[in-house]
Amino acid sequence: MIDPIKQKASLLQVVRMVLSAFLGIRKRADHDQLEVAPWQVIVIAIIAGLSFVLAVVSIVRLVLR
């Protein structure tokens, strides 16, 4: 198999990657075409994790208002 030349992932693509991980749905093809550094995923995942918590907390606030 010839290795396809991988593109470096943009910030938006990494964000999409992490968000699709939260849902648990991801196409393998998406992964194969992109080159992602581990630190990118880790940083974005921490931010996404925090935003997830904050989002749930704000929903709770909305419900209890």
Place this chain on the structure above:
Amino acid sequence: MEAVNTHADHGHHDRGHDDHDHKPTGLKRWLMSTNHKDIGTMYLWFSFFMFIVGGIMALVIRSELFQPGLQIVKPEFFNSMTTYHGLIMVFGAIMPAFVGFANWLIPMQIGAADMAFPRMNNLSFWLLPPAAFLLIGAQFAPGGGAGVGWTLYAPLSTQAGPAMDLTIFAIHILGMSSIMGSINIITTLLNMRAPGMALMKMPMFCWTWLITAYLLVAVMPVLAGAVTMTLTDRHFGTHFFNAAGGGDPVLYQHIFWFFGHPEVYIIAIPAFGVVSQVIPAFSRKPLFGYASMVYATASIAILSFMVWAHHMYTAGMPVQAQLYFMYATVLIAVPTGVKVFNWVATMWRGSLTFETPMLFAIGFLFLFTLGGFTGLVLSITPVDVQLHDTYYVVAHFHYVMVAGALFSAFAGIYFWLPKWTGRMYDEKLGRIHFWLSLVFFNLTFFVQHFLGLAGMPRRIPDYALQFAEFNAISSVGAFGFGFSQLLFLYIVIKTITSGEKAPDRPWEGADSLEWTHLPSPAPFHSFVEPPVIK
């Protein structure tokens, strides 16, 4: 040594030489082993031994509960049985079983010669017997075993007898063993993959263990901290969990469950990995949505840190926190649902056959999903307030732990036994083992849902008369389940001593390296020169 196999093993043209070279014999082979296969074998036998010990404790519990009233044991001893049954099954049976799988399979599946730190691997295993000795020995401490429940909640745990100290020390040792094992697994997976074995080409089992190992490294120190604080509260005048001294017993619950909820996934995720190997092999199709599975597993691991307090809705929490943990818990069901969907989609229109490993994998899928659903029921705060500490919870987590983790371990053992021993198990007996386990498991635990809904509390040796019928059924089921496992032991021994010779690749759908590149049994040293993966 059997005849030289024609199946080419790259770099292993004279396998006879490899098999005899450097293979220590006698007790030394096991005591000083640095071989991932031998250590894996020891882990698996150790966990089976602990499974029997924990199982006997379960049967003591079920014997006492066969009828209302106190017949067989004293309440203190009963409490000690519920405590050590839980601790031994979680830390002594299920976790070491999957570490055994990891040791056996990870190097073979990624084309490595051994684990990254073979001596540390030896230490990881040999820490377990002393811990087991402490857990079992705690029964004989003055005042008997600590009847505090496997969660070791304060203030019971700060007031319990000397058995509690033995238990705390056992937990420390088990934690050290787990952390060392995890460091080994992470290093092996990140650094020792054969050329061409990209992360996203690893078999799913390796992925699940990579994620599990990170979880273990993250939360075992938290548990160690919790039990150390218990220890200092008991002996060194601190008041972490003592309200009279300004502490808070609920703090213990928070710390424990910050460990405890990821722990559930530490047990479940390697089980997912085993099932993700078995189902594609017997469906003769690649795993549906491999990348999705990897991502879903990672996301389950991350989310597992954010839901811990759903175990303590009744401990006293502001309504904001209750709502937060309820919402977050419901959301964690989404990636788990994706995984179940993917397993079903893997089977969809595959050429299915139903050998024993596949039967256990399907049993896992069906019953684990049921256990997941009762988990969702319990995640709803107002429902949980009714069901907390009832047999509904006991039924729920036994569906996850027994039908989830244990069934998947059985699936894995039947699946890889031909590779490990070079011999086939008795298919007919294997199927009988499955059906007996399935029927008796449900007989034991399905009725416990009804008991819980009717309000029977857990961890009690005596109960009101209206619970008598279902308890009798459950006890009969438990003895049936226990004795069925003796059949399993017989099957494994029969395989090792007189099983038919297994081909190198007995399952035509199995496609990871241990099947395609290595003979059965796998040689003592495999992949001394790494294979090249295209």
